[in-house]
Amino acid sequence: MSRAVILPAPGGSTALPDGGTVLDRLIAQIREAGCDDITVLIRPGADFSCKAAQLESAGPDADLEHIGEIAFGGTGPLFLAFADLVASQTTVAAVLSDSSRRSGVLVGADDPAAAPVSVERGLVTGPGPGPARLGGLAKVSEAHLARLERHWPASRTAARAGETPTDAFDAVLAALHARAVPVGAYRTPGLVHVQARDEEDAVKTIAEFTSVDMDAWRLKNAVKHDDDLFATYAVSSWSPRLVKLAARLGVGPTPITWVSIVLALGAAGIFATGSAGLAGGADASVPWYALAAALMYFSFVFDCVDGQLARYTQNFSAFGGWLDMMADRSKEFLIYAGLAAGAALHGSDAAAWGLAIAAMITQTVRHTADTWYAVLLDTAVVRQARRRETAPPVGRAAHLGQRLGSASEQVMGAHRSPLYWAKRTIVAPVGERWLLLAVAAVAFGPQIAIGALLVWQLLALGYTTAGRCLRTLAARTAALRRPDRSAHRDDGILARLMPPGGHRFANLPAAATALAAACAGAAVWRAAAGDVWTPLALAAAALLAALTAARSDHDGIFDWLIPAGLRAVELGVVTAAGIVAGVAWPVLFALLGVIALYFYDLAAGLDKAASPVARRDLGLGWPARGLVAIIAAAAAVPTAPAVATAVFAALAVYVAAVFIGAIVAGTVRAARA
Incomplete structure (x- = not known):
């Protein structure tokens, strides 16, 4: 109260x-x-x-x-x-x-x-x-x-x-x-x-x-003045009319969010089944894909409207802000799944679902890095204002980072200029990602749409990571020098068993995380090549290397990359184990999606400063989940893929149940407060 x-x-x-x-x-x-x-x-x-x-x-x-x-x-x-x-x-x-x-x-x-x-x-x-x-x-x-x-x-x-x-x-x-x-x-x-x-x-x-005129003032300020290109010109140019209509009808922001989810679910369903059983072949699926693209567009419109309506009516809630962020990722993952299922109808399951899984992992890792880089900047602002970080930038890279930061601020200061829009678009914002998926699916089919998105995501990840690492040298601030480790990961009992400072990499958590991510990537690569035991050994090595960072003091200037690295490790380990064991692709995608959303809730707690989840110990922790996947895969190799598929499905249901239970408990607790 x-x-x-x-x-x-x-x-x-x-x-x-x-x-x-x-x-x-x-x-x-x-x-x-x-x-x-x-x-x-x-x-x-x-x-x-x-x-x-x-x-x-x-x-x-x-x-x-x-x-x-x-x-x-x-x-x-x-x-x-x-x-x-x-x-x-x-x-x-x-x-x-x-x-x-x-x-x-x-x-x-x-x-x-x-x-x-x-x-x-x-x-x-x-x-x-x-x-x-x-x-x-x-x-x-x-x-x-x-x-x-x-x-x-x-x-x-x-x-x-x-x-x-x-x-x-x-x-x-x-x-x-x-x-x-x-x-x-x-x-x-x-x-x-x-x-x-x-x-x-x-x-x-x-x-x-x-x-x-307060009504006009609220409507004007309900629309973000610094939104992305597609949202600015294709949505916000007319969405205020929907905002006023919803307010007049007494509809709140949360129902608008649910409408957006339903529309995205419909689009995913059409992508998954729109071309099935059509005698006309691929050409006959184009109208269905066009309908799915239209549903995607209106889903994105309503996704913008819910926030605009909240600002217009000043009807804010912690749950609403959290739901909006979680819904964004859930809808996107649904679209990936729908496109993958549709592509698999007339092609390779491994190629279709593999691209969708790669896109989901890339997006999750990138958004985790985005969240913690924002924390780094906020931390740098606060600490530099207190003059704790007094050392000047050292080295050419640091000075280059400082110049990049100044150049970026100048570009973003030139509001809605060509360079401004180029800088905002190159990082693949959500509206532009949806636009690419919709247009490419209609023009070239679902598999090419996912492949094109993945290429753009990887380019955006490389572009942002390189620039941010250089700017980090200039900021000279440790974003993770803070006590709330639960704000960026759930270690579980396995990580807590690791003694503090009791390993060789105790002072190099970023290096240990990078090594772990490399091992996880190599495990996926070898699993896709058809190896069996090598990927599992690499996956186990990835978990062990990641565990060495679990009890370290994260006070290095590059340690803001650790949360993203740990996300890559767990998702990579589970993917490699699932491929080795022959787990059904939809089940593997579902497990990875649940885990990714579980960590998006952590990002919501930092980005939106709101999350109903109060405790995460029942979720087993990322090392235990990875270990379960490795053991299930090892057991399925001499038996049958159905064994691992059942274990992966059970793990997905369990994590989802724990997550949903924590959400319900937190929401009830907040309502009683």
Whole structure:
């Protein structure tokens, strides 16, 4: 349950023409945004009434003590606001409706009297020259409160060495920065907000934002201004009409997501069966594939609409954000499976399903690397702002990385220029991937469509990895220097049995992971060539090498690649074992898909800062799952492929059941909170 603390400010008692005060208005806005547990801190001798609990506080240091008692005496996020904040309901809701596990502070450039702050990559990094200025409203998530509990500042001076914040609000932000917690910047451009000093100030501000057409403002800001090429021109150019229609009908974002899933399922089904049994041959399947392509397009449209609708109506939920991300990958994997099944009807099962599996693994590895590279950049911003990483870039590669970073920022700053679109498109974003699959399937058939996608994915993976490695040398920051290992993998009991630092590669986890990924790749290659025992030996070696990184300190600058490497190891080991054992291709694809989605949930926890899954120990862990696959394959070699197929199917069902059970349990737990 969320809590809100309103800090004393002289302008809070300012009377408004409607008969209330600035504070009364703010309390009503906070309640309308869904937070009923409100505490107003007042100074001794203050004589006013308000419709919220009041708590006498002697000064800023006492404010800190009271905030700590409220923050750690319950559950849920904590919101801080100044009593004199004058803002629109949309602005207040932009902070209070954020159901993710992120922390953040409202910023703008409207109040010249507010403290200037530095904002980089959407993160408030501390006091700065501006032009962004603090807006007097902040959120501290429950997860970050847990990190602050043992380090809560007893006074403003204790908030951060070398600085003395002027009030408890600044002290809490300084404490977050001192613990290297990323603090996001909430913005509502075009809607002014100020900490009012008098009635004239408050009335003028209210008149400014009430003159804005809020419906038009919300619709405009519901559409991402920095989306990809296909989404920008083929979807967002007309999807706002669907957004308004859905809002008028009272349809929420989550049902829109389910519609998108159903459409993708229909497209996959047509790709899988559209050409079956048609007397006209391949040409007769073209209309069916065209229908499937149309369903893919509208599935993507609704995938965009659900997020736009959430922003338009400010109807956000942690589950909705998580479902949106998980649905994206689930739909894409369904399309891969449908194309593979359709291609297998008139060709080789191994070629069709093998391409689909390769595309799924490549996409999973790449997205895992994308997630942790974003963590690297956020970590670099926070740490460099605190001046912990003071060493200058060393070597030609580091300087090249620095120049690449500057060039990339310049290109992305030239919004919607040809270079901007080229840079956004070369990395194979989701809309462009779907467009390629749809057009290629209609024109050339499903197998060529998957093959073309795989080539593009591999090029994108090579392009992004090379550039990011060079930029990492310039950043000189370790993204995985953090305690939450569960945020990027589930080790299970086998990895936990490995003694910390008890192996040769204890200080080289990235090298050990690279060796493991190479062994897994070689295992798949030899299995595809028809070998039996060599692939299994290589798969076992891959697991062993990956385990050497499990208990290491991930404090190297390239260790952000470890999560992606471990994904490649497990998926490669399972693939090699499945090929050796002759596991039915759809069953092998299903197991790999379940495992991939299991790890996409980890990415959702970082990217969307929301996941209903609280524990992963029942999922066995990636080393145990790989070992089960190897043992099943070894047992099936002298017997029959049906044995391994049954084991792989059972493992897929088990992991899926554990995953779904954790989702249900987490959702119920969140609903009761």
